[in-house]
Amino acid sequence: MPFRKLLSAKIHRATVTGADLEYEGSITIPPELMEAAGIVPYESIQIWNVTRGSRLETYAIEGVRGSSDICANGAAAHHVYPGDKVILATFAFYDRDDAATHCPRLIFVDDHNQIKHEGPEVAGPQRRAEPAGS
Numbered sequence: 001m002p003f004r005k006l007l008s009a010k011i012h013r014a015t016v017t018g019a020d021l022e023y024e025g026s027i028t029i030p031p032e033l034m035e036a037a038g039i040v041p042y043e044s045i046q047i048w049n050v051t052r053g054s055r056l057e058t059y060a061i062e063g064v065r066g067s068s069d070i071c072a073n074g075a076a077a078h079h080v081y082p083g084d085k086v087i088l089a090t091f092a093f094y095d096r097d098d099a100a101t102h103c104p105r106l107i108f109v110d111d112h113n114q115i116k117h118e119g120p121e122v123a124g125p126q127r128r129a130e131p132a133g134s
Helices: 031-037 074-078 096-101
Strands: 004-015 018-020 027-029 044-049 054-062 071-073 085-094 105-109 115-118
Touching (some): 004 031, 031 115, 054 071, 054 074, 071 074
Antiparallel strands (some): 004 085, 027 071, 044 085, 105 115
């Protein structure tokens, strides 16, 4: 039976707070965001840079609990800079039965990398209505 590669988790429009070229590699993500998205340390993760229009793949590492830091490390620091808006995405393989009912974990964050809400995604050119006073 063939497997399908589907979106497993997404942290949408996180703000990069640091870039450390001298670190070995990876992207540092607050553990609270990783837990909410179901991302585990050392999991392969794609970085889609909304600001620059580039994409790359690395692996996730946990940052400091209570921090809002998102830091590109190693070679990724050449492509992702503080202030950039990024989408962090993981994928997994699912068989046909699981794929039919799969629902990815979608985490939407504010400009300070705090969770605003969790999925679902709004399709097409629609905009999600912001609650009054936000």
